[in-house]
Amino acid sequence: MSQNFRLENIGLINRNKKLSFKFNGKDYFGYEGDTLASALIANGVHLVGRSFKYHRPRGFFGAGVDEPYAIVQLYRNGETEPNIKATEQELFEGLEAKSVNCWPSVNFDVGAINNFLKIFLPAGFYYKTFMWPKSFWYKIYEPFIRKAAGLGVASIEHDKERYEHKYEYCDLLIAGSGPSGLASAYAAAKNGARVILAEDKSRFGGTLLTSEVNIGNKSGKEWAEGIISELKEMPNVTVKNRSQVFGYYDHNMLVMSERISDHLPETKKFHPKQRLWYIRAKEVLISSGSIERPIVFGNNDTPGVILSSAAKEYLKVYGVLVGKNPLIFTNNDSGYETAIEFKKNGVETIILDTRKNPQSEIIDEAKNLGINIKFSYVVVAAQGYKKVRSADIAKISDNKEELGVIENIKCDCICVSGYWTPTIHLASQSGNKTKFNEDIDAFVPGISKQNEKTLGAANGIYTLNETLKSSFETGHELAKKITNNDNKISFPNVVEKKSTVHDKFWCVPLPKGKNYKRFLDFQNDVAVSDIEIALKEGYRSIEHVKRYTTLGMATDQGKTSNLNGLQLVSKIENKVVPNVGHTTFRPPYTPVSIGAIVGREIGKHSKPTRKSPMHSWHEKNNAVFVDAGVWLRPRYYKQGDENLFEASKREAKNVRANVGVCDVTTLGKIDIKGPDAAELLNRVYTNAWLKLPIGKARYGVMLREDGIVMDDGTTTRISENHYHMTTTTAQAANVLSHLEYYLQLVWPELNVNVVSTTEQWAGAAIAGPKSRDLLQKLFPNSDVSKEGLPFMGYMEADLFGVKARIFRISFSGELAYEVNVESDNGNFMWEKIIEAGQEFEIQPYGTEALSTLRIEMGHVAGSELDGRTIPYDNSLEGLLSKKKDFIGKRSLIREAFTAEDRQKVVGVVPLDKKTSIPEGSHLVKDSNAPLPNPKLGYISASCWSVEHNNPFSLAILKDGKNMIGEKLFVMSPLKNKIIPVEIVSSHYVDPKGERVRS
């Protein structure tokens, strides 16, 4: 393919490096330094997509972040990404892209029929059409809309790329590297401030790359390059290109996305694709420049209608002509600059200026170059379907309401300039109270809420001299405030052409008898007529008009459409623009990829993984792990072809028959020390703690202030003022915070210290009738007999040279002990237990067997203590002290908590003794009752009772106390099960608790 629209001697691209790429399956080439947009235009491709609603042909409108049209589906290194702006995507070798919003192809798009049906798609059409008949929605309307809408297809593959997060602090964050960004960064850096300078594009310099100015004795571009290379050398400065500061959050926290690899065919090894920077800046300087706004006229969305500044950028940066016969339509001097650049490169243009007789240096230059200028002229409508072929133009009256005779002139593009809109997004996000500047017909930042200042064009200052002067000063001032340095920077001499005032003209009236679509929002297809309908239908607030018409709600966030929309509303409503107000700017300024937001926190990295010191032993012995909070715990140890059910049954049976060992390292452990430790326990737990002897453990339940059970566990008195508390695995962190809260804020007079020791101790539960024999073998020098270490007893002992703590406590309901050693010795302990346990037929057991054992014993755990139950519900009312007050006690006398038929934990057995009961099922009296069938309770935990060899469940049941022996039904619509059951005691095994005391 030849590059018909590329010029020879202009541009910043590298002509020595050709890059080939594919667009919609066709091969093209461009150069290093091109964007996909500039390369396509160079190849004469002007049709790149279809519009969102009417599927009208779409070309290019801008040259950067403001682009509403040229959105493509990108294919890179075997992956695909939607919603990519061709104007931002840098070209790389082998790039592939496709148009979106068109089927079967961009040239012949079936959806374009919407364009002829547009009478049916007015403002708010989603709300008012397709409502009836109801049955049509799922089959016809919804699939149609779904197919028609959208901006590409998200990949359903796992993203192989890596994304990083980085946290950074600086004195000054400067967003944008145009003249104001460079000047302020330079002045601040020279005064020792820590500066981060961020530029969205690959090239630094902003408008200095395209404007004809001189700074000092250099061109604007050379000056910018000089400043940047000097800044890059300074140790206190971080300069980042391809980096968009997209969000301004509280307390001067800004977020920036750095596109590290998007411009490369593939990401380099060990490099991330993108990096998200969280930057806390002492001061923020917003130098984000301004965006040219369009003038509204008929068919102003036809491919070939383009912003005049974009035409200039394509020409000066990429050496690309957006057209060979351009028409310039302007209300200010900027259009002239574009015309002059065309002329210098041998392209003749016609300028239509809405102003009557403007005078300025720039206009004089255009006149001297012999450019054809028509004053008081407007474009009435663009003609052509897939590309501009001509323009209907006319003279316009001084009051801008009457059009003269319409003439048609040939042209292949229309470069529009409706003056400049400051990019105030970041300032507005920071909470700045923006104000309307009459001189430029746009909002500018006003009173700051945070430490931010806006410079240059973003602040409505459109002359280079003034911009540089104020930026140097501001950079200097802010740095001085932070570093106390006071190095004056000499201010360079600036040469720029003077311009004159713009015309506040923004919308061309419709000629008589014509009904051209005049678009405001080019990405969401919102036309003047849509806003008119919305206002006619009674929408007044600009926020409502926005949502009803979707004006400014596309992925470009209305960068080119907002102000013209406001102008229209203000005109119809007969209000001034500041009284209409603008809609809220919210982050992100530009779309940010989900990958960058998520960063490294994906898959198993989405939370930390904690492993016990015995983890590698479990791995070696075929443990199948389960997530328990952030811990990995063995669920069961697989033997041969066993499944979960078989293995857990075997392990649980062995505990009941012989002895088992379970890793209980994950239990929360809190060390409590101090003279008031017993008093703290007495207030936190519901039972009495003041008389617990040294060397004894006690089971305790703690409540929240609202009476709900928070956690349970045992606490052991190690010595006079030293206690060891255990919590459940899940609540460990909350319980510590809870204790700290009461000690620091409520009862600071208590002399107690608490600290988490969960990670310091490794724990093994040894359970089963043979556990004492095993213990005796492990601790031959200690008296672990029934008398020497009674139930709820504690002792310190020597495990083959390692200091150990032995607690005689039981979760399984068997004779059982828990042995703790310091974590480093955990694996040693475990191996000794397994070794010594061989003669007693020891088997390790996982969480599944652990659950089975506790469920059939009727020991409540997390599934019953679920943050909704009180002690009575869990049959723990025996642990409520009547003599003392404790946290949450006052709440327990509330009416609902003392009701006669209050829920209570019960056991549930299926009548057929075979059917297993799904957890979460409901209990009902009559399985045939009409819906909604009154629910009496729910199944909290289920197991296969190894003692009785049939299914058994625990349930929280209304009036559970009086329901023992009743026949009910378990219903699980999810599993499609209805099971007749009998209600029994929750203590299904050893109801008198004789085994634990044996």
Next chain:
Amino acid sequence: MLHIKCPHCGMRSQNEFSYGGDASVKRPELGKETSDEEWNNFVYNRKSLRGKHWELWQHLSGCRQWIKVERDTATHEIFNTLKANEEIS
């Protein structure tokens, strides 16, 4: 993300802290008779203020101290921070 001055550690990012609610709530003394209203006000009822508000935060991933923070609930401006044992003036 807020930037909170821990009176023990200095300026730290919000993600090191956890929120603990209204700092002006006083727990009724242990063992003291309380009316339903008094107790409900302690456990449940909170004012949802717009403006300056003293609230509790815990420097969970730092020094683990509970602190008092005076913050504007509408603007997020933080005016003052105190240690747990310092009285709100």
